[in-house]
Amino acid sequence: MTFRFGLAAALAAGLMVAPVAGWAQQKIKMGVSIPAATHGWAGGLNWHAQQAEKRLEKQYPNLDVVIVTARDVGRQANDLEDLVSVQRIDALVILPFESAPMTDPVRAVKQAGKFVTVVDRGLTDPSIQDLYVAGNNPQMGEVSARFMKEKMGGKGDIVVLRGIPTVIDNQRVDAFMKEIEGTQIKVLGMQYANWNRDDGFKVMQDFLSRFPKIDAVWAQDDDIALGVIEAVKQAGREKEMFILGGAGMKDMIKRVMDKDVLVPADVLYPPAMIAEAMEITARHLVEKAPIQKEYIIEATLVTPENAAKYYYPDSPF
């Protein structure tokens, strides 16, 4: 009984890892390597990548898109090797987990003669990439700071919730701090909330106990912001402050659209940039369309006036 069960399980496991991809001939193959959906923004990234895959494969019948997701830098490096040697891709669209460690693995792909598109996080050696599509992290911090400055009249007490300790987070926070320099805005406290709702909730609860007066919260990310909102509501201090998130999650855009006083605005850092990168790359591969070397997506401020333009009710993010 036990033996038979074990055998069945082994067989099932074997079937699952058996290759499913066929041997397509004369097809152009585009590999897409992105981080797995381990937080809200990355979830949106995965959704947009899959939507783009469907759209592009329909538009260009001889294009084959292969999406691989990785949970960490090491796995992403392995994925690149597999894409080149097993999948035999012609082009790579990659959103690197971290800039520095992924630079050499991407260089190897380039040296194998593939077209390389880098998304969001720049490599330390930009000469490797053929195309660079990115959001602008320093600008995101700057736009956020400028909005808060205006809204607060240049003075007041704020708390800052940071993301996961990474280059991205540092760029945003550094630019933010630089922009509020010289004003009377005081940062009471700063803590990591890991781009995560639960952590946003916990950290904000503690900030609320610690500081009797908070005028505004820079949550930097919409997932964190949602946790913050709950904590503020629980403490009954909604009238005291406003919260600025970031990314462009549909729930938050909706709140801005509905003129929620707690959430007067949001700053875009759209996960849809992966779709844009895939489209530009595909057009270049198939139609040989000329391309610019760089596409930088602006960190747009979303206000009740323009919110409807950035609202994607079907996206999971």
Add this chain to the structure above:
Amino acid sequence: MTPSVMPEAARKPSSGFDLKLYGPFLALAALIVLGTIVNPVFLSPGNIGNVLTRTAFIGIIAVGATFVITAGGIDLSVGSLAAFASGVMIVVMNALVGSMGAGLPVILVGVLVALGLGLAAGLVNGLLVTKGRMEAFIVTLGTMGIFRSLVTYIADGGTLSLNSEIRTIYRPVYYGGVFGISYPILAFAAVALVGALIMYRTRFGRHCAAIGSSEDVARYSAINVDRVKLLAFVLQGICVAIAVVIYVPRLGSASATTGLLWELEAIAAVIIGGTMLKGGYGRIWGTVVGAVMLTLIDNILNLTGAISVYLNGTIQGVIIIVAVLLQRGTVARR
């Protein structure tokens, strides 16, 4: 207590003061003093309420983990299971609003679904360990990955959000309470109490310790080892489900990040509380204290600006190690 089945506990020379038993409580007291010095707000009823309410999830899961670990097993799947059960519960409740209307019945169905899932997951883990003759570590490592990816799949990689009408009705389960004590704290206390009764007053509790101590001896003593182990995993599953029932109303959402690393936190709480990782000796009240300590460390770090946020992990690590070092009495033995 029952020295015949607790050789580990009995062999220790008791020199009047049992560090293993009281160590966790001493460490907790020290941490409370530290917190008060760092920021007087620490002792405010609001903060204490927040901390204890927050501890409830990990605490309830850790009570279940105490049984599994005492019986010599381990369950790595609890965090993923919490995420998966939360996700399924939300999806089911959202789907039922149309036919049943937003009301208490929908929430009751949701709660039953969560409990059923917890029970089923516990059975799967337990049966694979006992009938499948596999290591608990590998079985639950596997189910950990399965549950985590299932919730990611259901959520389409994004976040599942509870219907707002149901949310409004369900919300008080986390935010409400009686006599100023929140429901999560009450649930935590009830689970701990029942857990302590089972661990210290029932044959099952003693059998867990016996099996963790020596499986062969337990088997020769006519203990149904497989049944006890299976039951420990089922208890763990149910504890996770209870945690889910009070977790969902907090933020009304579940995603791939829900319950991330809860398994490690639960195991840490159990060990800080004095239970042996290799099994054979379990302490429920110690686990409760361990869970509270883990939340307190984060809380204290958030209440002070004196320590660079980059060093949070260091402080956490040092406090955990010192807490366990204290109770193992290494210093005293020299």
